[in-house]
Amino acid sequence: MSTQDAFAVFDSLTARQHETLALAATHMTSKQIAIELGLAPVTIDKRIDVVRARLGNIARTELLRLYSQWIDMHDRAIDDPIILAIQRGKQAMTAMQPADPTLTFADSLSSDLQQNWGSDLIRLRPGLRPSDLGVAGKLLCILGGAVAMMVVAVLSVAFASALMSLF
Structure with missing residues (x-):
């Protein structure tokens, strides 16, 4: 088969076939691909x-x-998935990423006990930390914040309706 016939076949391949061949062309084995x-x-x-x-x-x-x-003969756009697949394959062969330790998220109520919040934290009063509030104190703060937001929303609607009645 001539080179031109082979190129015609390559032009008609699916994206998955191109992705597989592009990785294989970087000398990756079937198992690595x-x-x-x-x-x-x-x-x-x-x-x-x-x-x-x-x-x-x-x-x-x-x-x-x-x-x-x-691949060398065809002009490809920079965002072409075939080109990106080749780069990803070369990168995977040359530099393996180190395994990261598993990250575990602490319970949200006890996270402030485990974290170092730093000295720039705004305190409720000198010497009082969020961890000193306990569960009930934290829930009251959340409830107070929600009530404050509701009051602001109601006042905004009242102000808007007062302005609309003027016109």
Whole structure:
């Protein structure tokens, strides 16, 4: 099969086939591609084999060589998913991210006991901290804030209606 015929086949591939071939062209194995895409390695092999069959059952290395040439010859927009997939694949091969520790969220009522809030925290009065309020004190503060917002909303509506009655 000629190079032009192969390029015509590459032009008609699906986005998933392009994504798979682009990662394979970066010298990733089927298992590495499967991990990257969250698929089974068999699925990756099937996608590649379908393209190989359309090209006359050429060798995988020859397919990837032709595909690399096809990528180099075509102008692609910078946000093209094929280009982004190639960059992501190269990055995944060269630099593995370290595993982060699992983050656990503390209960919202006890979080202030565990956190260092710093000295810039606005205090209710000197020496009183939010953790000194307890559960009932915190709930009363929340309820007081909600009532204050409701009063502001009612006064705003009353003011707006008074202005409308003037016109």
